[in-house]
Amino acid sequence: MENKQKTIAILTSGGDAPGMNAAIRAVVRTALHRGMRVLGVRRGYNGLINGDMVEMNFLSVSDIMHRGGTILYTARCPEFREDAGVEKAKETCLKMGIEGLVVIGGDGSYRGARDLSLKGIPCVGIPGTIDNDISSTEYTIGYDTAMNTVCDMVDRLRDTSQSHDRCSVVEVMGRKAGYIALNTGIGCGASVILMPEVEYDIQKDVIDKIISSHRTGKQHFIVMVAEGIGGVEEIAKKIEEGTGIESRACVLGHVQRGGAPTVTDRVAATKMGYHAVELLEQGIGNRVVGLQCGEVVDYDILEGLKMVKTIDMNTVKIAEEVAL
DSSP, X not given: OOOOOOEEEEEEOSSOOTTXXXXXXXXXXXXXXXXXXXXXXXXXXXXXXXXXXXXXXXGGGTTOTTOOSOTTOOOOOGGGGSHHHHHHHHHHHHHHTOOOEEEEEOHHHHHHHHHHHHTXXXXXXXXXXXXXXXXXXXXXXXXHHHHHHHHHHHHHHHHHHXXXXXXXXXXXXXXXXXXXXXXXXXXXXXXXXXXXXXOOOIIIIIIHHHHHHHHTTOOOEEEEEETTTOOHHHHXXXXXXXXXXXXXXXXXXXGGGOSOOOHHHHHHHHHHHHHHHHHHHTTOOSXXXXXXXXXXXXXXXXXXXXXXXXXXXXXXXXXXXXXX
16 A cells, blocks of 8 residues: 655744754755655744645745745744634644654744644754754754854944944844844954843943043943843933943844845754754654754753753853953
């Protein structure tokens, strides 16, 4: 008797990240090479609930690797947080013959994949977020591209800060994590870096440092602030009041999510997408894929969600010592 063709689906969920298209491409092409049928689910878990999907082929993912965003679109899905929504998604999967699902997104997307796995639909998560805040992996798709975008934007800000002897207080993304702020702060030569993982005193750790550096002849400053700290307008106001240096706040916002992915993101996305299909080919679900020490690994979703990721305090120390 002829073997039934295995059908898998793929979706992107939560915030978009450069490199998601590279991951989609890797999943689709790997699966097709292995004789599987692939359905692309549009607009995240909404599409899974409503049956908004399209069959993917080699041409579907041709010339997409260099594009930012996600060709499958993405969306938040409050309905999927309830059991009734998960049941609807399960019924759609059964109706469409979906025997495995690849979910590209962050922790919230992983929780959705966990819930669907517990309903009997094997799911594999791939970390796609610029914030690099997923505990089960040392690297997330989009992180490198976002940092390069930040550095480019801040380099431009520095030109005008230097022209006006000004302090620019720059808020970067990262949710409650400071990975983007820390590494772009080093990369941009920021005078001060503020992140949720490290307590700070505005007078001692910001104002006094700027005053001390100003006395040595430095005229312009960059203060990098993670969005988990927030309040950049107030921080800029306090700096200006405390130093006498004109200070301006700048929230870089969603430009950090856009643009063509770097080679680092394209390769990482491809490796993790490939591995996700390998798992589903074996009927293995309820897993999350990641990178540890440069190697592709996978964990049980529940185990992955319980992991704790901490900032590298040695990098924090380096940043502080070379800043001023």
